[in-house]
Amino acid sequence: MIEKKFDLSDRLEDFAAEIILLYDKKPLSYAGDYLAKQLIRSSCSSALNYGEVLGAGTDKDKINKLRICLKELRECHRNFNIQTKARLFSDDSLMTLKDENDQLIRIIVTSIKNIK
Template sequence: MSENKFDLSDRLEDFAATIILLYDKKPLSYAGDYLAKQLIRSSCSSALNYGEVLGAGTDKDKINKLRICLKELRECHRNLNIQTKAKLFSNENLTPLKDENEQLIRIMVTRIKNIKQT
């Protein structure tokens, strides 16, 4: 993950890249393949949509785009939980991803609240 823990763009990109690297080798089951592809899509979507946040013109537009990022991160959260419960990957591999995912969700929620308060 990124050394500069304060650059949200980098953290989102690093989160997506880490997932891509983890799933570089095709999972051996239908479920593993399905969940891996969906996790890659949702993690990349959160990073790509955050780029849209940075270019948003109004606070309302920023909030809407941040909500999309949050939705995708929450999807990642559910996906990682399912993979953990199904034992598709070891906890050693998934725990750091789950931790970063939870931190990113909290950051997005805080950003949305802060914009609403201004």
């Protein structure tokens, strides 16, 4: 279970790690495998790109990097929805990750607004 932290970098890393652990065992279907790999890529990308935000030199560069993080997190959101609708996972089993994903999206959106 994801422990709530205030450090955004840690939260993004923990989110990606929890997804990796969820899919530690390879899904049995083609669709499950495809969506699992994509979800791992997009969740890890959001954490890795946030590292770029921390090193950005200008506000414009920070906003651009944050938008990439946001794009990847929104991709995670859609992926969760597809997996739930396709009954690859129950909505209950993904609830904690979906909630964290939603909170991370809100934090990134607020960060972008605060920089502008």
